Every structure is written in C-alpha cells, then in structure tokens.
Amino acid sequence: MATIKQVAAAAGVSVATVSRYFNAPGQLSEQARDKVRQAVEQLGYYPSSLGRSLRTSQTKKILVILPTISNPFYSRVLTGMEEEAEKNGYSILTCATGGDLLSEENKLKMLYDRFVDGAVFFSTSLSRRQFDRLAVEYPVVQCCEYLEGSVAGAVTIDNEQAAYEAVEYLLRLGHTRVAFVNSDNRFESSILREKGYRRALTEHGIPVREEYIRRGTYGFRNGEESFRHFASLPEPPTAVFAVADSIAIGVVHAALERGLPVGKGFSVIGFDDTSLARMYRPGITSVAQPRKELGEQAVRLLLKRFQSPQKSGELIFLPHRLVIRESTEG
C-alpha cells in the first residue's frame, strides 16, 4: 500500500502538495496536478482514512444501532438515512444488537474510541440513566423512539395518538370488545401505544379489561398465542390492535384457523405498514409511519449536533396515517 510520502517522492513534490491534490486541487498549478495525478495512478494510491481521521478528528461515519435487521420496517428508514448522510459526505454503518445489552455496549465502543462521529438509535437496551449519560458525552439521536426528556434528540411519530386513532377506528366500526397485543420490551413506543389504547377506550366510555391486554415478542407466534388466549375468554374480543404487523398476522392466522371471519365481524389492526401487511391475505390494516423521512430527519438532527454539541436535542414529530385493508371491515 502506497503512502503519501511515496507518492510525493514519485511525483517529485512535497507531501503537502499531494495532500492538496486531494483536498484543495484548485490551489495547485496545472503542472503540479499532473505530476501528482501520474504518481497516484502509477502507485494506485488511496489516502488512508486513519491518517486523515486522526489528524482531522472526524471519521465522517455514522453508526446506526438497531435490534435486528429482520424487521422490514427498518429498511426504508435506513434508506432515508443513507441518502441524507451521503448528501453531507457521511457514511452509514449499521449494527444489529439482537436486542442484547452486552452486544449493544460492545458496539458503543465505536463511539467511545472515536471510530464513528455519532450514532442513531432505533431502540436501545440501555437504561434511561445510561442512555442519558451517553447522550451528554457523545452525539446521539433516537429514531422512531423517544425517551422523554433525554438530551439526545429524537425523530418519531406520536405513538400515543397513532394508537388512539387505530383503536378509535375499531370503535367506530362498532366494536366494543377491543383487545391489545403489545410487545414486552420497555420501549417508550410500546408504553405510549398502550396509553393510546387505554385512552381511546376510556374516552369512549368503554372500561379497560386487563384480560384483553397481552404482552410478548414482536413475533408471529405472539400473535397466534394471544389470539388463543383471547378466544378462551368467556367474552372474547371482536377486534384486536397489535403493535406490529407480524403480531397482527399471527392473530389473523390463528383466527382464520378457528374459522373466524376476519374482516367480517372480527377485525385486526397492525403497526408499521410493512410489506407483510400488504402481502398477507387478507391484507392487514396498519398504522403507517413516514419511514424515509424519519431516517432523513434523524440524520439531519445528528448533523446539527455535530455542529453545536452543547445544545440539547430537538424532538421532532412526524405524521402517521392509518392504511385500511381487508382485516378490518368497512
């Protein structure tokens, strides 16, 4: 691997000139440019990011931490991040933690040791206290999640309101026995969605029944099991709101197996409007988030923090919308 010194020697100029060839070519004479260009081509030189980053103390890399890449929801959010990052000369590096705290802490070392300039979290296994400390010392923002009052910025939808509206839609359809399948993680979004669910019922004069509320993984299986639980109740619900499409599909799957007419008397709503929701039969009604924009804004927020690290993070809410398909009648 060629170094800047070797190129300088081969071109018969100083290392400063070679450096300028890459960083301020307009400053060089045509002669110098030619000489350097030739030497660079001949040696196949490519400037080392390590040398450069050490000197400039920025790597132009952003770390994105997500629990798993298998959630199709993330894909387009990530695209948004990529585009916004690239526009500003940054690259996105993605790391999946498997929702594992140890793994997450491991990845965070890249922040501590300055291998990346900042990080975007989709969710975190860190405690609020840990996360806050982190946010004070390093530029980080949250995307699609939001720890109340964190110094880190965040871009998200209004999860409580979104859940409220989904449940309200079910009530409008005439349902009075509406169940809720949450995830059992401690993400703020889960808590907020549950809040929205409860508020919708309460405001419409319907008592909240704890046996109508289930918590489990984001998986298909959780949906299936939850449905079986609901079906075993003396008064089974006639509608289910799930915090993820995969859960909703599990519910629908189990319901159809029992011969329940999904979309005709038994309604199910999912969350995130992933491709799953469209692909399934029947199509799953789902709460859609503006995915690409969530990603863009998250990166934009992070870039702002690079500029002025002292400021406390902004909190940005983006609009959601309910996409209606066959899993709800109407």
Added chain:
Amino acid sequence: MATIKQVAAAAGVSVATVSRYFNAPGQLSEQARDKVRQAVEQLGYYPSSLGRSLRTSQTKKILVILPTISNPFYSRVLTGMEEEAEKNGYSILTCATGGDLLSEENKLKMLYDRFVDGAVFFSTSLSRRQFDRLAVEYPVVQCCEYLEGSVAGAVTIDNEQAAYEAVEYLLRLGHTRVAFVNSDNRFESSILREKGYRRALTEHGIPVREEYIRRGTYGFRNGEESFRHFASLPEPPTAVFAVADSIAIGVVHAALERGLPVGKGFSVIGFDDTSLARMYRPGITSVAQPRKELGEQAVRLLLKRFQSPQKSGELIFLPHRLVIRESTEG
C-alpha cells in the same frame, strides 16, 4: 477527550506504561497498574481507535455488503457472522447498497482507505472483472454467492443441486407441467438455480418450455404477475418453483385469488425458508440454507485470508434441505 499523554501525566508514568496497561497489563507492577487505573477513571479515558489502528495497521472491523436489509434471509446469516467475528476480536459493520453499483463502489472506499480490514459480499453489482481485481488487492469473500473461479473465497450451498431437488420433488408428486420464476439479476445463484431446474426436467424426460420460465424482481408482485402469466397460457403449469419465498407467496396469493387449490393439485415451492414461508397460509414449502453456519464460515474464511493474503480463496459448500409445508401436497 483525554489522550494517552494526559493520562500518563496524571498517573505520573510514561505513555508506554499507559499503553501497556491496556495491551499487556501483566507486564506492569501492581503499583503502576493502580496509578494508571485511577488516572483512567478520573479522566474517563478510552483509547482512540484511530491512533491505535494507524500504528498497528488493522482496524479489526469487517464490512458486510448486502443489497438490502429487508430480506429476512440475511438476518440469521449475519448473526453467524457476528458471533464468529466477536470470538476473534472483530466487529461487523453492515452496509446496504440497494443493489446500486454506485452505492456499492462508494462503500468499497472503506476497503481502499483501510477503514476496514476486509469485506464479505452477499452479492455484488460489480462486474466479474472488477470483483476479481478487488479480490486480488483486498481480503474479500463471498457468502451465499459464488463467482466461478474467483480468487476471493466463498461459502455457499450447491444452488444447482438444491434447485434440482426441489423440482424433482415436484415431479415425484406427479407434476409434469412445472414452471419456474427466477430473479432477473445476474447473480450466480440465479443462473445455477435455473440450471438445476432445467436439468431436473431434462433428466426426467420432460421438455423445457420457455413460456414456463419467468424473470423479475425478488418481490411479491413478481410472483403475482408470473402466476397471471402462467394462468393465461393454453396449458397452464400445475406447479411453480420460485427462487425466493416472497415470490412464491405472490404466486400462492394470486392462485388463491383465482380459486386454485394450492397444495391440492397446484403446488408451489419457494427458496430460503424465511419466516415468511412459515407464517403464510398455507405454509410455503421452501429450500432451507444453513444460515448461521454460512455466516460463520464466511467470516472464518476471511480471517484466514488476513493470515495468509497470498493464498487463493477456498470454496466451501454447505448442505441445504427441502422443508415441506402445505403449499405442496403430500
């Protein structure tokens, strides 16, 4: 941010001692260790990866390039990579290219500028020539794909044989009109699977009909459209083999819409055995790959190349298996 110098000063020792505290603590006296530990804690010091990497000329990072993270197949392969990497002190960085050549070339800069030690490719938009040049100069391996005769190593299943067996299974069920939905990319796996499809038919004395072969994206929609095309033929096929579960689901979806009894006279097989295949109704018969092991071995191969860069890459085949569900009768 504290530097090693500041820590050395605070601890009243030399920078060498501080460095040894992290890299060879056994070499220090208990006294020295204590002094350094205190200074480190007091200053919140964390060694800079840039300084270290510049000096040691390795970053202990592996870049994983994949077309999109939205394919659920990748998730567990990645887990395998993570585990094997971590075991050896390496970290995995994931980058999605969107199947875009420009984007991919952009990511490859991290290889050129030594930001990562090597790369694993799930697939590549590079031409064979470009990829070969890359493989000569940098440590790279392929995972789940294989460009014949490349100097880069590869870990993959025998795609031709896998396709052969899937089609053979359909023939055993009594089907004689078996269609094939391929992807329209130029990946070796696609070519090989088509080869396997053709060989299975030919060896069983069934002529290959070009109108039974379709190419498109990996998407659901491609499946739907392909089915409609097949259904419009004077002699529609009674079975379909698709190179991806999402395509297979599209086929099943469209077939059910037409009232075709999927799994009872009309059979569909997918590929990769993703969670989709299990979640769908009916469950999709699919060719399973040993995902975690594919990831592990790919990283192991790459680590070998770090050791001895001169050697030409190995080619490792891992076993596949057909997982039978309701989309095929029997």
Added chain:
DNA sequence: TGCAAGTTTGTAATCGATTACATCTCTCTG
C-alpha cells in the same frame, strides 16, 4: 527598476496511539 500583493510550494509540527530498545532496579548465585 523596485516593491507590494498574489500564487505556488515546502518544512515541520501535530493528531494518538504502539513498541523496539535502552536503562534502571532487584534478586540470586557462586
């Protein structure tokens, strides 16, 4: 012609670590 201003280039310090080599201090042995 002389000099100010502008352009081009080079020198050398610096970023933050690692590590070969030198030095110093002990301990042990004959």
Added chain:
DNA sequence: CAGAGAGATGTAATCGATTACAAACTTGCA
C-alpha cells in the same frame, strides 16, 4: 560481594495524513 539475569519502566521513532507558517517565485504598477 560481583555480576548475570529477570522484571519494570521510559525514550523516542513511527504509523499516514493535514495544515500553519515561511519561503520562493510571479505579476503588475508606479
């Protein structure tokens, strides 16, 4: 008690870039 050998520590070179500052060279104008 001298000297060998082991163990602990420090000095300084080095990795590969960027960039402030200085120096050299042009150019234009009085």
